Amino acid sequence: MAVLIGKQTRAIVQGITGKQGLFHTKLMLEYGTRIVAGVTPGKGGTTVVAMPVFDTVASALEKTDANASIIFVPAPYAKEAGMEAIDAGLSPVVIITEMIPARDSMILIEYARNHRATIIGPNTPGIITAGESKLGIMPGDVFKPGKVGLASRSGTLTYEIAASLTHSGIGQSTCLGIGGDPFTGLNFVDVLKLFRDDSGTDTVVLIGEIGGSAEEDAANYIRDTKYPKRVAAYIAGRAAPPGKRMGHAGAIITGTEGTADAKMKSLRDAGVLVAEVPSELPRLLLQQVSPLQ
Amino acid sequence: MKLFEYEAKSIAQNLGINTPRGAVASTPEEARDIHKRIGGEAVIKAQVLVAGRGKAGGIKFASKPDETRDRATEVLNMTIKGERVNKVLIEQKATAKKELFASIVLDRANRCQTVLASDQGGIDIEEVARQTPEKVLRHRIDPVFGVRSYDARLIALKLGYQGAQQGTFTDFLSNLYRLSVIYDAELVESNPVIEMQDGRFVAADLRVIVDDNSLFRHPEFQDRSKEISSEVTALESKARDNGLAFVELDGDIGIIGNGAGLVMATLDLVKQCGGKPANFCDVGGGANAEHVATALQIIQGADKVKAVFVNILAGITRCDEVAKGIVDVKKVMGLKKPLVIRMVGTNQEEGRKILQSAGLTAMDKMDEAARLVVGKAVA
Numbered sequence: 001m002a003v004l005i006g007k008q009t010r011a012i013v014q015g016i017t018g019k020q021g022l023f024h025t026k027l028m029l030e031y032g033t034r035i036v037a038g039v040t041p042g043k044g045g046t047t048v049v050a051m052p053v054f055d056t057v058a059s060a061l062e063k064t065d066a067n068a069s070i071i072f073v074p075a076p077y078a079k080e081a082g083m084e085a086i087d088a089g090l091s092p093v094v095i096i097t098e099m100i101p102a103r104d105s106m107i108l109i110e111y112a113r114n115h116r117a118t119i120i121g122p123n124t125p126g127i128i129t130a131g132e133s134k135l136g137i138m139p140g141d142v143f144k145p146g147k148v149g150l151a152s153r154s155g156t157l158t159y160e161i162a163a164s165l166t167h168s169g170i171g172q173s174t175c176l177g178i179g180g181d182p183f184t185g186l187n188f189v190d191v192l193k194l195f196r197d198d199s200g201t202d203t204v205v206l207i208g209e210i211g212g213s214a215e216e217d218a219a220n221y222i223r224d225t226k227y228p229k230r231v232a233a234y235i236a237g238r239a240a241p242p243g244k245r246m247g248h249a250g251a252i253i254t255g256t257e258g259t260a261d262a263k264m265k266s267l268r269d270a271g272v273l274v275a276e277v278p279s280e281l282p283r284l285l286l287q288q289v290s291p292l293q
Numbered sequence: 294m295k296l297f298e299y300e301a302k303s304i305a306q307n308l309g310i311n312t313p314r315g316a317v318a319s320t321p322e323e324a325r326d327i328h329k330r331i332g333g334e335a336v337i338k339a340q341v342l343v344a345g346r347g348k349a350g351g352i353k354f355a356s357k358p359d360e361t362r363d364r365a366t367e368v369l370n371m372t373i374k375g376e377r378v379n380k381v382l383i384e385q386k387a388t389a390k391k392e393l394f395a396s397i398v399l400d401r402a403n404r405c406q407t408v409l410a411s412d413q414g415g416i417d418i419e420e421v422a423r424q425t426p427e428k429v430l431r432h433r434i435d436p437v438f439g440v441r442s443y444d445a446r447l448i449a450l451k452l453g454y455q456g457a458q459q460g461t462f463t464d465f466l467s468n469l470y471r472l473s474v475i476y477d478a479e480l481v482e483s484n485p486v487i488e489m490q491d492g493r494f495v496a497a498d499l500r501v502i503v504d505d506n507s508l509f510r511h512p513e514f515q516d517r518s519k520e521i522s523s524e525v526t527a528l529e530s531k532a533r534d535n536g537l538a539f540v541e542l543d544g545d546i547g548i549i550g551n552g553a554g555l556v557m558a559t560l561d562l563v564k565q566c567g568g569k570p571a572n573f574c575d576v577g578g579g580a581n582a583e584h585v586a587t588a589l590q591i592i593q594g595a596d597k598v599k600a601v602f603v604n605i606l607a608g609i610t611r612c613d614e615v616a617k618g619i620v621d622v623k624k625v626m627g628l629k630k631p632l633v634i635r636m637v638g639t640n641q642e643e644g645r646k647i648l649q650s651a652g653l654t655a656m657d658k659m660d661e662a663a664r665l666v667v668g669k670a671v672a
């Protein structure tokens with residue numbers, strides 16, 4: 001069991017003929033992901049990596065039975081690419097593209113909400129259900145099947161932590177990046193809800209960072225609902241100064257809001273195991289027995 | 294990108310938003326002439342992007358044009374929180390019947406824009422929100438349909454306006470929202486909004502921050518966004534021109550990594566080991582040798598840097614490319630500072646061979662590497 005993607009996922013790649021799109025389509029296919037078509041406006045009728053390319057998502061859906069999409073198109077076109085996938089009934093829609101204007105993301109996320117579609121990202125490394133399916137740009141080999149569900153606001157830090165979990169013999173169910181932007185389709189609370197109902201997940205790991213209140217909202221949710229599964233977290237950015245964007249558009253401390261220390265405190269107060277450094281996460285999980293075991 | 298007050302007001306005027314009569318000046322003489330033209334009592338306002346200019350003495354008043362020239366001379370010689378004052382805005386001082394606060398912000402938690410408004414204007418609104426949260430109105434804006442007239446009217450009503458004044462405030466707020474849409478603003482804030490004796494609402498101050506990610510569709514800001522602002526240090530501007538996500542910090546250990554989250558975690562780790570990071574530098578996913586070499590050159594070239602820590606977890610990035618970049622710097626200009634490399638992931642073995650051939654080694658664990666680099670910076 002897992003959340004959002006698995007063996008049943010059949011995806012199209014929007015922006016398949018671009019450099020990144022093509023490169024990662026190959027890697028996703030190698031991992032075993034079922035990719036059924038690509039879409040690039042103006043390149044319909046051609047073929048790349050043995051994959052038929054269509055001009056629009058709707059025409060791809062006439063010839064294939066896709067149920068999900070991953071988007072690599074450049075930022076100026078990403079909003080409409082996302083809407084096109086939603087209109088075709090695809091979900092989840094994974095948006096790898098970074099530097100999308102906040103207004104575009106905001107409108108797209110509202111559009112998805114109104115159409116009951118799930119958006120992962122933007123500015124995400126994607127999602128992987130270990131051993132089954134990968135819709136993303138993460139290195140597949142650091143993930144191993146298991147019972148830890150992982151959600152993160154960053155890319156490489158996710159690989160760092162997933163690798164250290166795997167190295168310690170702790171496998172994962174589904175790992176996903178919610179995205180490093182101010183507006184994301186899923187937030188930590190949404191992901192906690194998904195993992196709560198997944199029998200294949202007994203522990204949730206949240207990897208947060210400075211900026212916004214997604215971690216505080218997660219802490220409140222965990223406390224208020226007496227969350228039934230074990231939760232552990234690591235928050236990056238304790239050394240970050242206020243008012244500076246640390247690489248991600250969303251990683252900025254504004255005034256006194258969004259500091260790492262405040263996030264760590266609210267998570268601890270909600271009973272979450274909080275690691276001081278990334279390498280402490282596997283140690284915390286090995287020491288603490290899951291309530292389900 | 295933050296706009297200067299005079300820039301924000303200029304675009305506001307084009308959208309029918311009232312601002313005080315005035316103009317921007319670069320010299321004391323220009324300031325005097327503007328005062329002559331507008332008459333009345335004048336306000337001289339330093340044009341800087343940092344907040345808190347009022348407390349720093351960057352806002353002055355004058356009743357005669359010659360006095361305005363003298364005050365402008367003083368303000369044009371000021372540096373506020375490290376930012377040189379190059380321009381002053383000369384405006385007619387408005388007599389307020391009432392001062393209000395209005396802003397339109399990106400609301401991350403609710404994934405929409407939200408209007409914040411209060412009848413307690415002209416003072417620190419964060420303080421008002423802390424002390425008396427009921428005095429700050431919050432109104433969600435539908436992301437697709439925007440501010441409709443009844444949204445704005447409801448806010449006007451809650452602020453106590455009825456009849457014609459309700460309509461006037463509704464128009465004012467709707468125009469602020471239009472500005473946020475047309476210019477992709479992360480923030481539009483007027484504090485204070487002045488309600489004049491004649492019933493007009495005037496944006497006496499106006500802050501606008503344009504979303505950097507939207508600059509591709511705003512050719513009008515293209516040149517402006519390239520100007521070096523005091524908020525960006527010389528080192529930051531050099532690094533960013535070379536495609537690096539870079540923030541200068543006040544320590545002495547240079548940091549290079551791939552991925553914003555990993556670099557942030559690296560800074561934290563170095564700090565926890567007792568070291569002080571000199572910078573945040575993300576070479577990004579899929580960085581090639583040249584990219585890594587540029588980052589290393591820029592960082593080891595900074596005087597304050599005593600040691601450099603390269604922390605790479607290769608996924609899309611390849612260790613052999615990273616290693617090649619480091620070795621290139623060693624060959625061409627030499628390694629000027631002690632260097633600690635932690636490098637694991639894709640093409641790890643090839644990468645390590647390249648490093649070894651140049652007499653360099655890479656470590657496996659970032660904790661150990663962080664301790665080592667902190668030791669080297671102290672030594």
